[in-house]
Amino acid sequence: MELRIIIAGSGGQGVLFFGKLLAYAAMIEGREVSWFPSYGAEMRGGTANCTVIISDSMIGSPVIRNPDVLVVMNDASYQRFAEKLSPGGILIYDPSAVHPAAPRDDIRTVTTAAGELASAMNSTIRANMALLGAFIAATRAVGVHAALRALDENTPAHRRDLLTINKDIMLKGYDSVQNKTPAAPGVREGIALSHKRGRPGLIA
Amino acid sequence: MKGNEALAEAAIQAGCSFYAGYPITPQNEIPEYLSRKLPAAGGTFIQAESEVAAINMVYGASACGARAMTSSSSPGISLKQEGISFLAGAELPAVIVNMQRGGPGLGNISASQADYFQAVKGGGHGDYRMIVYAPYNVQELWDLTLLAFDKADEYRTPVMVLGDGILGQMMEPFEPTPYVRPLLPEKTWALGGCVNRQPNVVRSLYMADGELERRNGLLQEKYRTMKARDVLYQTYDVGDAELIVVSFGIAARIAIAAVRKLREEGWKIGHFRPVTLFPFPERQLRELAGPDRRFMTVELNAGQMVEDVRLAVNGRSDVLFYGRPGGAIMTPEELYERLKDELKG
Numbered sequence: 001m002e003l004r005i006i007i008a009g010s011g012g013q014g015v016l017f018f019g020k021l022l023a024y025a026a027m028i029e030g031r032e033v034s035w036f037p038s039y040g041a042e043m044r045g046g047t048a049n050c051t052v053i054i055s056d057s058m059i060g061s062p063v064i065r066n067p068d069v070l071v072v073m074n075d076a077s078y079q080r081f082a083e084k085l086s087p088g089g090i091l092i093y094d095p096s097a098v099h100p101a102a103p104r105d106d107i108r109t110v111t112t113a114a115g116e117l118a119s120a121m122n123s124t125i126r127a128n129m130a131l132l133g134a135f136i137a138a139t140r141a142v143g144v145h146a147a148l149r150a151l152d153e154n155t156p157a158h159r160r161d162l163l164t165i166n167k168d169i170m171l172k173g174y175d176s177v178q179n180k181t182p183a184a185p186g187v188r189e190g191i192a193l194s195h196k197r198g199r200p201g202l203i204a
Numbered sequence: 205m206k207g208n209e210a211l212a213e214a215a216i217q218a219g220c221s222f223y224a225g226y227p228i229t230p231q232n233e234i235p236e237y238l239s240r241k242l243p244a245a246g247g248t249f250i251q252a253e254s255e256v257a258a259i260n261m262v263y264g265a266s267a268c269g270a271r272a273m274t275s276s277s278s279p280g281i282s283l284k285q286e287g288i289s290f291l292a293g294a295e296l297p298a299v300i301v302n303m304q305r306g307g308p309g310l311g312n313i314s315a316s317q318a319d320y321f322q323a324v325k326g327g328g329h330g331d332y333r334m335i336v337y338a339p340y341n342v343q344e345l346w347d348l349t350l351l352a353f354d355k356a357d358e359y360r361t362p363v364m365v366l367g368d369g370i371l372g373q374m375m376e377p378f379e380p381t382p383y384v385r386p387l388l389p390e391k392t393w394a395l396g397g398c399v400n401r402q403p404n405v406v407r408s409l410y411m412a413d414g415e416l417e418r419r420n421g422l423l424q425e426k427y428r429t430m431k432a433r434d435v436l437y438q439t440y441d442v443g444d445a446e447l448i449v450v451s452f453g454i455a456a457r458i459a460i461a462a463v464r465k466l467r468e469e470g471w472k473i474g475h476f477r478p479v480t481l482f483p484f485p486e487r488q489l490r491e492l493a494g495p496d497r498r499f500m501t502v503e504l505n506a507g508q509m510v511e512d513v514r515l516a517v518n519g520r521s522d523v524l525f526y527g528r529p530g531g532a533i534m535t536p537e538e539l540y541e542r543l544k545d546e547l548k549g
Contacts, residue, residue, distance in 0.1 A: 014306020020375070027377045034373040037228060062374045065535040077395070107407075 001056045003141050004064050008049035008081055009073025013172060017154075019050035021132060024150035025142035026054045034062040047076055054141055061087035069139055071131055072098050092135055094127060096098070110138040112176045118169050126169050133173025137180040207342045208233035208372040208434040211365065212303060213241070214349035215273050218357070220263035220299070221247040222272040224258040225267035226280060229313045229370035234482045255280040256286075259287030259300075266296040267406040271353050271396030277300035278319050279310055282327070288362050289328030292423070293408030297356035299349070300334075301365045304529030307342050315369035315454055316530045320508035323366050324482040331420055333427045334341055335363045335434060336481040338452040343378040344479070345371060350383050355434065359389045361427055366481065368504070370454045370533070427483075436479035437488055441467055445474030447547055448492060451502040452478050459480040459502045461536035471547050481509070486516040493520035499545075500524040500546065502539065504532075 005159045009015040016037050026033040037050040053059050061122040066134035071092045072078045078098050087106045138145055155163045212234045221409035223242055225235045242249040255549050258274045259308040265272040281302045285452050291298050323336045334353050352363040395404050410416040442448055451459040456477045463475045478485050487545040497519055501510035510525040517523055528534045
């Protein structure tokens with residue numbers, strides 16, 4: 001079982017931190033995981049993205065062409081990655097930030113008003129946390145508790161005051177997804193995607 | 205923790221007490237980490253004025269008996285070649301890290317393996333070699349960095365850890381195994397103030413009649429010992445394989461993903477991964493060669509290690525090549541398709 005995720009947006013939107021939290025959460029759950037960022041000039045104002053792979057066995061390449069789940073935070077990222085999403089994959093975005101021209105019908109689309117949820121908490125730049133919550137509800141790639149713990153462990157001492165608001169926004173994003181993928185019964189919370197080559201299927 | 209940071213922490217655990225370097229992407233997390241942590245651990249961190257200065261500071265620190273390291277990426281490693289040759293000639297231990305990027309010239313900042321020749325054939329002048337470790341995950345960045353310091357001291361030689369931009373930038377879980385210092389000879393040759401003894405001299409200039417040849421003989425003897433004792437490699441499913449993919453470092457990660465998928469589909473395919481690029485696992489590859497078996501070398505360059513695989517196999521098997529030069533990274537999907545075409549014949 002292997003899940004390949006690309007998170008993309010513009011520099012400063014927190015896509016690398018989104019990926020880092022996801023990777024830590026998977027590690028907390030005892031799974032194999034790799035995190036690979038775009039780096040260098042891309043961080044200074046342009047697009048930024050990272051690839052996270054979560055697996056039950058040794059991960060081969062940390063770099064992939066076709067993700068099973070794509071989270072995009074701006075139009076440029078959508079245009080760059082949408083066609084690469086595997087058939088049957090999941091696309092996650094905030095419709096106020098991303099405007100797909102010709103939506104694909106062979107994928108599942110999950111939207112959340114991440115920007116609105118974050119600005120309601122006077123914290124627009126934390127839309128990434130809402131999207132992470134929505135991502136968990138839609139994919140069950142990791143459990144909510146593991147993600148909250150990952151956030152706790154990755155918040156440095158001088159940012160502790162922001163921990164609660166980050167957690168709240170993440171949980172609001174989680175709640176905002178209407179058709180949540182249920183956590184698989186009898187297994188560890190939050191692992192619900194099976195992966196066959198190019199075709200992830202949902203275990204309801 | 206990124207691969208670069210894991211490597212930097214491993215250096216501290218191994219007792220590295222001196223680091224000098226000059227910034228370059230994609231290895232900047234190494235000096236960044238060490239600038240904070242090395243002084244706290246009692247060591248010395250210097251951001252040098254250039255790569256050339258850094259390698260010569262390492263020469264000086266090593267001559268004084270310190271465990272010394274420098275790191276850079278491809279263009280910066282080119283600048284260090286003179287210093288590496290001097291380290292080899294003066295028989296000074298040092299660890300040199302190259303997180304390769306695309307070349308030639310300034311190239312770009314994405315991962316590459318195009319410095320293979322430079323690393324294993326002696327990139328500087330003179331008949332020298334150095335042990336070259338090629339980690340393929342963060343765990344090996346840790347383990348092989350610990351080992352690199354020990355081997356450098358054991359042989360009094362520069363040792364290179366040859367990574368790339370992907371390994372340096374990625375994060376994945378690893379076990380930071382505790383460093384256990386092996387029994388190593390005292391550095392009686394080091395310059396540490398010569399109270400109550402004759403002065404030591406560290407040099408690579410040997411002008412007397414026959415002196416340099418004798419010196420080179422000793423170096424070659426050392427390289428023969430490395431070839432006999434220090435080869436590291438890993439094989440996957442080579443037993444009945446009709447096609448064996450040979451790759452190192454990050455290309456091996458990519459290749460193993462493709463090979464595993466083809467194995468699951470029933471194809472007789474295996475993988476061979478040199479962990480040391482010098483000494484190269486020549487004998488091990490030769491023993492696997494035969495008329496019923498082909499090899500395919502996969503590299504993130506235009507074809508470098510493939511020459512050593514051909515030399516090792518020495519005509520007993522066909523040796524094919526698939527690679528992407530600097531500026532491109534191959535995906536497991538792409539390689540899967542290429543390998544499948546080859547297996548179908």
